Amino acid sequence: AAESAEDQDAERRREPVLAGVGAAAAGGGAASAGRPAPSGSLEDLFTGAASTEQIGSTPPRPPRRRRRMGGWIALAISVVLIGALVLVGVNLWNTYGDRVQSFFGASEPLDYEEGVATGEARVTIVSGDTGASVSPKLFDAGVTKTSDALYRYMVENNVVFTFQPGVYRLQQQMTSAAVLKTLQNPDSRLNNTVQLREGLTVEQSLQAISEQLGLPLEDMQAATADPAAYGVAADTLEGWLFPATYDFDEGVSATDVIARMVDRTVQSLDTAGVPVDDRERILTVASIIEREARFSEDFYKVSRVIENRLDPSNQETFGKLEMDSTVQYGAGEMASGSVSTSEEARNSDNPWNTYMHPGLPKGPIANPGDQAIDAAMKPADGPWLYFVTVNLNTGETVFTSTYSEHLKAVDQWRAWCADNPDAGC
Known part of the structure; x- marks a missing residue:
């Protein structure tokens, strides 16, 4: 029991x-x-x-497969939510980051501190310059701390300033306020100094010389009418007015100015080892390099592309030089503000239209500097036949050796242009 x-x-x-x-x-x-x-x-x-x-008891657990699927769904939702929060945070920081940093005193100063200016710098101001266009020049010359320092200072302080053409003597590491004060001082303007940058045409160079030296433009044009007077065997002095800074004595003549610039070009050609009989050709190649390349390290690669396209063994594959810079020059579109050529320019039958005529154009298209001349003599080793600058702000350039690769780079450029419609495409 x-x-x-x-x-x-x-x-x-x-x-x-x-x-x-x-x-x-x-x-x-x-x-x-x-x-x-x-x-x-x-x-x-x-x-x-x-x-x-x-x-009467806890219901059985769902099948393991259903539990696993639920976990993956929860993880996916979490990832999406985190990504959305990060995206919102980035957008907010891009919009208000400067203000937040400024509020907490963490933003990087736009200007150098007072009292640290030293050394000397020269900056050229041309007709039509504004705070927006002068600011990058100051930064490149080492005068200001950031590329937009002067412009932002003028906007934030409601400064109205008329920039007068000329070459000005400044210092390194100046404040924006000190820059404006110096530019207002007539003594800072170098009345007998000319500064030409690389890539200018003869027409643009003569205009700059006239403004900076105060010589009549008609005198400058007359001084360049006969290239043979300076030992140049060409129809024009295109490419022969070397880009540099020149100091002249009081009362210098237009002829003396041109002679000095041509002599400086000959000096650069001799230093690069250019034979006398090949000077015009090298200046033509160098001028294309100067107008096409964005970075100094790209000069030698662009030079190689030019040589590869001119190589007879590539004529069946490629055909012509097809450089937009030469087409723009021949059609008078150098100052269009666009890297692209118009349909009218490509259909223009002139000796510089390398889409229409084989080989090099008739002559130089601009004034090349020392490095472009050196690159024309020493092209880099490589198989490249194409190049395209895919970002006009950074200058990033893609070099390729096949047409299919080139088309991909062109698509990349077009996409960037679509996102940056006012960037000069």
Whole structure:
């Protein structure tokens, strides 16, 4: 009898477990525990016809595959939410970051501190210059700390300033306020100094010389009418007015100015080892390099592209030089502000249209500097036949050796232009 009682007690302890499997196997054990007898089945639980209280135990866990899928969905939602928060944060920082930094005193100063200016720098201002165009010149010359320092100073302080053409003597590491004060001082203007930058045409150079020296433009044009007077065997002095800074004595004549610049070009050609009979050709190649390349390290690669395209073995594959800079020069579009040529320019039949005529153009298209001349003599080694600047702000240029690769780079350039419609495409 005792053994039978123990068996019955063990059976009662097993009842809740049996109830979890199904009420039909549980019998009435739950009622003996003081709660309603469980009823229903697993199917009733999943269809909603019965609850876990009615069944008498926790419902079974969903299948492992369903649990795994739910975890992946939760992870995906988390990633999307985090990405959205990061994107919003980046946009907010780009919009208000400067203000936040300024509020907490963490922003990088736009200007150098007062009292640290030293040394000397020369900056050329041309007709039509404004704060926006002068600011990068100051930065490139080491005068200001950032490329837009002067412009932002003028905007923030409502400064109205008229920039007068000329070459000005400044210092390195100046404040924007000190720059404006110096530019207002007539003594800072170098009345007998000319500064020509690389890539200018003869026409642009003569205009700059006239403005900076105060010589009549008609005198400058007359001084360049006969290239033979300076030992140049060409129709014009295009490419022969070397880009540099020149100091002249008071009362210098237009002829003396041109002679000095031509002599400086000859000096550069001789230094680069250019044979006398090859001077005009090298200046032509160098002028194209000067107008096409964006970075100094790209000069030698652009030079190689030119030589590869002129190589007779590539004529069947490529055909012509096809340089936009030469087409723009021949069509008078050098000052268009765009790196692209118009349809009218490409259809213009002139000796500089390298889309229409094979070989090099008739002559130089601008004044090349020392490095461009050196690059024309020492092209880099490489198979490149094409290049395209895919970012006009940074100057990033892609060099390729096949047309299919070139088309991909062109697509990259077009995409950048679509995102930057006012960048000069």
